[in-house]
Amino acid sequence: MYVAVKGGERAIENAHAWLAEERRGDTDIAELSVAQIREQLSLAVNRVMAEGSLYDPDLAALAIKQARGDLIEAIFLIRAYRTTLPRFGASEPVDTGKMTCDRRISATFKDLPGGQVLGPTFDYTHRLLDFKLAADGEVPQAPTRSGITAEDVPHVSEFLNREGLIEGAPHDDTPPPDLTREPLEMPADRALRLQALTRADEGFTLGLAYSTQRGYARNHAFVGELRIGAVPVEMEIPELGFAIEVGEVTVTECETVNQFKGSKTEPPQFTRGYGLVFGQTERKAISMALVDRALRWEELGEDFVGAPAQDAEFVLYHADNIQATGFLEHIKLPHYVDFQSELELVRKLRREAETGHVQEAAE
Amino acid sequence: MTDQAYNFAYLDEQTKRMIRRAILKGLAIPGYQVPFASREMPMPYGWGTGGVQVSAAVLTPDDTFKVIDQGADDTTNAVSIRTFFERTAGVATTTATADASVIQTRHRIPEDQLSEEQILVYQVPIPEPLRFLEPRESETRKMHSLEEYGLMHVKLYEDISCHGHIATSYAYPVRVEGRYVMDPSPIPKFDNPKMADMAAIQLFGAGREQRIYALPPYTKVVSLDFEDHPFEASKADHPCGMCGAEDSYLDELIVDDTGGRMFVCSDTDYCEARQAAGHKGKDAA
Numbered sequence: 001m002y003v004a005v006k007g008g009e010r011a012i013e014n015a016h017a018w019l020a021e022e023r024r025g026d027t028d029i030a031e032l033s034v035a036q037i038r039e040q041l042s043l044a045v046n047r048v049m050a051e052g053s054l055y056d057p058d059l060a061a062l063a064i065k066q067a068r069g070d071l072i073e074a075i076f077l078i079r080a081y082r083t084t085l086p087r088f089g090a091s092e093p094v095d096t097g098k099m100t101c102d103r104r105i106s107a108t109f110k111d112l113p114g115g116q117v118l119g120p121t122f123d124y125t126h127r128l129l130d131f132k133l134a135a136d137g138e139v140p141q142a143p144t145r146s147g148i149t150a151e152d153v154p155h156v157s158e159f160l161n162r163e164g165l166i167e168g169a170p171h172d173d174t175p176p177p178d179l180t181r182e183p184l185e186m187p188a189d190r191a192l193r194l195q196a197l198t199r200a201d202e203g204f205t206l207g208l209a210y211s212t213q214r215g216y217a218r219n220h221a222f223v224g225e226l227r228i229g230a231v232p233v234e235m236e237i238p239e240l241g242f243a244i245e246v247g248e249v250t251v252t253e254c255e256t257v258n259q260f261k262g263s264k265t266e267p268p269q270f271t272r273g274y275g276l277v278f279g280q281t282e283r284k285a286i287s288m289a290l291v292d293r294a295l296r297w298e299e300l301g302e303d304f305v306g307a308p309a310q311d312a313e314f315v316l317y318h319a320d321n322i323q324a325t326g327f328l329e330h331i332k333l334p335h336y337v338d339f340q341s342e343l344e345l346v347r348k349l350r351r352e353a354e355t356g357h358v359q360e361a362a363e
Numbered sequence: 364m365t366d367q368a369y370n371f372a373y374l375d376e377q378t379k380r381m382i383r384r385a386i387l388k389g390l391a392i393p394g395y396q397v398p399f400a401s402r403e404m405p406m407p408y409g410w411g412t413g414g415v416q417v418s419a420a421v422l423t424p425d426d427t428f429k430v431i432d433q434g435a436d437d438t439t440n441a442v443s444i445r446t447f448f449e450r451t452a453g454v455a456t457t458t459a460t461a462d463a464s465v466i467q468t469r470h471r472i473p474e475d476q477l478s479e480e481q482i483l484v485y486q487v488p489i490p491e492p493l494r495f496l497e498p499r500e501s502e503t504r505k506m507h508s509l510e511e512y513g514l515m516h517v518k519l520y521e522d523i524s525c526h527g528h529i530a531t532s533y534a535y536p537v538r539v540e541g542r543y544v545m546d547p548s549p550i551p552k553f554d555n556p557k558m559a560d561m562a563a564i565q566l567f568g569a570g571r572e573q574r575i576y577a578l579p580p581y582t583k584v585v586s587l588d589f590e591d592h593p594f595e596a597s598k599a600d601h602p603c604g605m606c607g608a609e610d611s612y613l614d615e616l617i618v619d620d621t622g623g624r625m626f627v628c629s630d631t632d633y634c635e636a637r638q639a640a641g642h643k644g645k646d647a648a
Contacts, residue, residue: 008437008438008439008441008442009437009442009446011439012439012442012443076403076407079403080403080404080405082403083402083403083404084369084373084375086375180400181400182400183398183399183400183401183573183574184573185398186500186501187501313499313500313501317500322403322407322408323408323571325407325408326407326408326409326410326412326571327408327409327488327571328409329407329409330407330408330409330410330488333410333432333440333469334432334433334438334439334440335433335470335549336433336614336629337433337434337470337471337533337549337550337551337612337614337629338470338532338533338534338549338551340551340599340612340613340614340615340629341532341533341551341552341553341597342532342533343615344532344597344598344599345530345532348528349526349530352526352527
């Protein structure tokens with residue numbers, strides 16, 4: 001006998017309690033602290049800050065802990081928190097030329113003012129599991145870095161710009177649109193596209209960037225420069241009438257130098273792709289620069305070859321993992337009603353197919 | 364119970380004002396999809412964030428709130444949304460359709476007739492009725508502004524020529540006041556006629572897609588059809604097994620291992636009220 005299903009509320013409460021228990025795991029094992037996550041899973045923290053669009057390592061670490069290490073879930077927690085925060089104003093644009101670089105490399109010049117600084121990179125590690133880490137976490141002291149100061153590190157693209165070999169990047173003081181306060185509408189200008197890309201899903205952005213390398217809107221990219229480090233954030237305080245430093249953020253900046261044979265409107269020259277992402281997130285920053293360059297086909301007078309990475313509507317409407325995961329997972333919700341109407345329809349269509357009775361509608 | 368860490372109904376007043384402006388614009392241009400700066404909500408996109416934002420913007424402390432999902436008050440996501448507003452707004456909640464001043468719904472319109480004192484808020488996954496004919500938003504917006512709905516009529520015509528009738532059973536497109544073609548959200552087409560001339564305000568929120576649209580009271584809403592193939596609201600051809608209603612939309616349940624079935628009202632409040640009034644279906648205990 002059917003009894004109307006009740007108890008959704010209790011089921012939810014019990015599910016939450018079980019979830020909390022699973023999150024904690026075996027209580028004989030020491031609990032992870034937020035500080036441990038912040039310090040020892042810092043690249044996860046960086047990704048959560050970047051895609052959560054909120055620079056706060058402690059909150060990002062807390063979100064990772066709460067999300068049991070599911071980074072998209074952690075990003076979601078940060079986004080939902082971020083949206084409730086009041087806005088005091090906007091900072092001045094950060095000057096990445098004043099960055100205190102931990103890492104700065106150029107793939108286009110062997111040596112250059114400021115030098116090449118590898119910094120803390122996985123690049124030349126051999127990917128061999130380090131069983132010593134399983135035994136103890138002892139690390140040898142790294143040599144103290146000599147520290148390169150801001151003035152020493154001009155942007156590589158400036159050298160090309162002096163010769164006129166790379167397209168100009170004219171100074172523009174137009175306030176950028178705000179993706180989080182205005183609905184996304186097409187066509188999106190470059191500032192808006194970059195804003196969407198910097199918080200876009202890393203995997204999606206990587207896949208799109210990779211597709212351009214494999215020929216879907218190829219625009220062969222050189223990493224003109226990749227730099228990671230802290231930049232001061234300044235904000236103008238109306239009562240003071242001048243800008244003061246309110247803190248600093250670590251960012252990864254990637255400028256690509258791309259081949260360009262010229263078009264109807266532009267002379268042959270190198271063109272630019274740009275990536276700027278919170279934290280040490282270089283895979284994302286490089287991907288972002290490649291996708292940015294692919295999306296610029298129209299302003300450079302290139303052909304639209306139908307590649308996904310060129311298609312701003314396709315890229316921008318599908319790059320946000322919080323939107324994507326929500327909509328994808330909503331199909332877990334009950335759909336009894338629409339399914340019921342589909343059941344009726346399929347039964348009707350089958351009845352008609354069986355009796356061979358299809359009306360000639362076009363009569 | 365109310366969570367003091369957040370503003371009334373969770374959203375800050377600026378955001379609510381922005382949403383109310385979009386709602387007013389929507390009411391002024393019935394059926395037109397108004398872009399709005401949808402916020403990240405503490406529940407996932409696709410789980411009713413549009414409806415939640417619209418409800419948050421229209422709720423006042425004196426309101427009585429009802430949430431249904433698939434017609435039922437006790438489905439898990441309806442419970443979750445109702446609890447959210449109990450926590451963040453402290454509003455009274457109810458499961459009785461007639462007692463609610465704001466009803467948020469997913470996929471159904473209540474069976475009971477709504478009144479001028481009520482607001483019905485729909486959760487909308489894909490607000491664009493032309494989306495599956497044309498994936499580009501820039502194109503579909505153009506089609507709406509030019510009133511270019513030929514593509515939709517061709518689709519319906521193709522259905523008829525292939526199947527002898529229009530093969531759309533839910534989210535069946537409607538035309539509003541002879542102007543905008545509108546997605547009614549994924550309600551079964553059985554519910555479509557209830558939208559027309561409804562006394563209550565109908566608001567539609569699509570959070571992920573950042574759109575709000577609306578139907579003011581007593582708006583003309585016509586389901587798309589052809590003269591020789593008129594629209595037909597359909598449902599399972601049974602009475603409700605619990606309350607015996609012949610006029611309500613039914614869910615089909617599988618009740619045993621041999622594929623035995625039973626049909627019950629999807630609107631749980633309607634069904635319970637009828638049972639309380641002494642109506643009895645053939646499967647009722």
